[in-house]
Amino acid sequence: MPTQIERLVVLMMENRSFDHMLGFMKRDNPAINGLNGDEWNYPASELPNNVIVSQDAGDVEDLNPDPNHEFAHVTWQISSTGDPVGNPDMKGFVRDYYSDCKDAAHAAGIMKCFTPETLPVLSTLAKQYAVCDRWFASVPGSTIPNRLFVHGASSAGSLTQDVLAAPFALHTIFESFDATTPYDYAIYTSGSSILLANHYLIQHQDKFRDYANFEFDAINGDLPAYTFIEPRYDDGDGLFANSQHPDFPVDRGESLIRNIYNVLVKSRDWKSTLFLILYDEHGGIFDHVPPPVLTRKPAYLHLPDVQHSDPPDVFDFTRLGIRVPAVFISPCIPPGTVINDQDYEHASVVATVRKLFCPGSQPLNWREAQAPTFDDVLTLTGNAIRTDVVNLPDAFASAGVDTSASATVPVPRGPTDLSVLMAGAMQFSLVQRGLQPPGDYTTLTNSAQVTAFLQKAQQISKTATGAQ
């Protein structure tokens, strides 16, 4: 019987595919479904030769402009013929990126991958604990739908970033942490989270904690049963984005991962803690494994369906997105573990959290009910539980192939689309509740303004909640 997970800490990073980050780990561990080095994609039309994966992914600049990863583009990435079910050849990434950047040579950069040497922190953890090479994004689409799935096994019908109503409307696993269960949860943010706009969480703002307090809380044994960590999505306040969203430096995210690990190993709850590192979606970057098609099992026909998306891209959410990195870290996991027994996806987090901390409550929909859980990954028990602590390398010194982007004091910059959309979703949510938003999100022109907007909106919500 595996060790019971008493603390689950989930960190969800941004927009990187499995092969891009961990594919070349196959060199050291053939059990991993990674890269041989000869995987290829069709070239942009001006160039004659196919593009082969390479081991020279850089910290920054390979992926500027941001590769497409909306539903229609992901379809072409999965299938060079536009048939993701019948012909998922995974050979359309370069051509799709070329359609955006219009630079044939630069488009080939979508095939660049990291190696364990250039991505030392994540690779070391994957090697020393467990890597799952069959974890797929829940939606073959962009960030927000996938981030909604990790909380609600649904995107509330959203297939794109722009459905501002979806974050508000979504029913999440957090609603199951109600007054009937003794367990609690917390969401650590650096100011931004799509969850801030949710109809339920907007009235439970106390569950959002400042990431600046995470180190202190963890070491003092103050983390609740379920902790979800949001990375910093934008530069600002003298601090750097660490979400690893292209084209923010990857080494910042490596540092975040390293820090969370180093904190958790000092936590008093470490022996019963599972730290799970996920990426929300592939970000338009190459991966060689076709995503699975889902068939609703008869046993779950009685459960609610997930809300389908509206035209023009009507979708019933029966295909998963492209594979993303998933690393399981716990002293109850032996080194070198590879998890590939089932096709995990973001709804697996919802299902596992429910099984661990909200037993007896009903799944939100068939996607949750059908998602495999990972509550049994802590296979070491009793005296076999590890007491070692992995000495992680310094992310800053080793990961950055190109460190020039980090060589200046951060200055205000344009906000990422994601941040602005979070602000838009927050504005929508306030209006739905009859509250006056702190302005018009469409007028926000830099990341600092977005941060301030979200802070004000959160304060408005907090004030209103306190009054009700």
Added chain:
Amino acid sequence: MMPPPRSQILFCLFAASALLGVSNLSRAQTYHDCKSLTENLHDAIDCGEGLFSETPLHLTSSSMPPGNGFAIGVVVEQDNHFVSPFALPSKTAIAPGKPAPRLPDFSTNGIPSLGSVWSADGRLAAVFSTNGSWLTYGALTVMPKGYISSHRTDHNDIQVSCNRLGPLCTEKVFGLNFGAAYRSLQTISFYGIGPSSPAVKYVFRQNETFGSFRAALPLVDWLSIEAGFEYRQASLPVTTASNSVSANFNNSSAPGLTSQPGFAHPYLAFRSDPLFYLSPKSDDRDLNHTGPLMKPYLVFTLSNSVEYHWFAAQGTSVSSFQQAVVDSDENIQIGSVVRRYVQVAETKVGVSKLWYSILAHACGDTGIDWSKTQDYVLKVRQLCHFGDVDLRSHIVASRSRADSQVPFYLEPTIGGSDIDSRPSLRAYPDYRFRAPDSLFVQTDYSVPIYDPVGLLLFYDAGTVGSTFSNLSFNQLRQDAGLGVTLSLQGHVAAQGYLAWGAGHGPTLAYNITKFF
């Protein structure tokens, strides 16, 4: 022009607070709210706040020294850089639901730069008051781009981003600040000099011109060194009113009354604002149903400075003096962590139920169904917040040669609010006690009751003296009181209060924070 009676201003302040307090709608802080100004009262309030906080252009009532009526003005400001050493100190909040006080965001798209060397923040302001007083202010902060982005590692092997300059690795960077101001003040109160001066109020007018240059270098995140040079020229126009200082005092009872030299004023300061947490380690389980209910969770932000000032009078030596200033503001956010769960069945009725209701509210949960006996009122590891305690002190010690005296208009004051709008002995009138040396300590407890309105409880004590050794506990004045605070974007912008201790019943007064 006579200023409006204080009671009138207070009424307006409290009325605004009360309206915000009873509002079920919350406030916002942009001009956007003014589009629906006429729809209802709440929008009007939101619009009002937006007018006083939106950037880069907004109204202000700040920075007019007390006693000069109700001021209104315009500020144009642009803070492009979040690493300015001159920014107001920020602190980490216990929970993001209670955002950390911080400078309002004045960012815009552009980064004004002088070549490739500097990045700049700027502010221009003009404020006019009902009694004819006015001030103008301008400042420019420039910061070099020569810092290199780097990191350092803390005691838990946690990497923290910082900006590196040689051996220094800090969040904020070196900055230079250039400023200029002119203010014309129609009414400053004067009660004589010393701790026992009679409670007879005289007034004087004061015009002042300032030009300043400051440089600040963060040595570590919690400690910086600052040096600066200021030139200031004051003039005290003679008035013939029966209660004027010029009609009732002379140069020996009010040094500096007959002539006001220009002052060259260099200074050196060390400023520290470390932040740390306090909470015992514990390994309580989620299903823990016995033992202590709570453990403390305290966040300390300790802002302290030690300053040396030299005021060199130009053209005469009789007014030169030196001054040491020790200033502190120790803020403690009082929080706790729940260590065992509590179910509705345990809360019983009456006082017990009220107590748990208060706790549950402080710990974030609202809407508990008290009829369901097995439901959880408190869960293990919930974070709770019970308000802030501020312990402040301000000590000024002046020294001059035997043939020199500190001009009375440059002496520190305690009572009400001083010329920098700093509250001290709140039961006493503004500028009530004045002398070359002063000391005051105060304790504030504030808790948000309905943001932006908070409840304030306070205690003040202070005295003044002709020399530091004359600061006697025998002359110590004390008061205490309660009031409300009004915040704008996380900063207390104003407070209205009732204070007792001056020996004549309660004092009703207000203070508007000086932001520039």
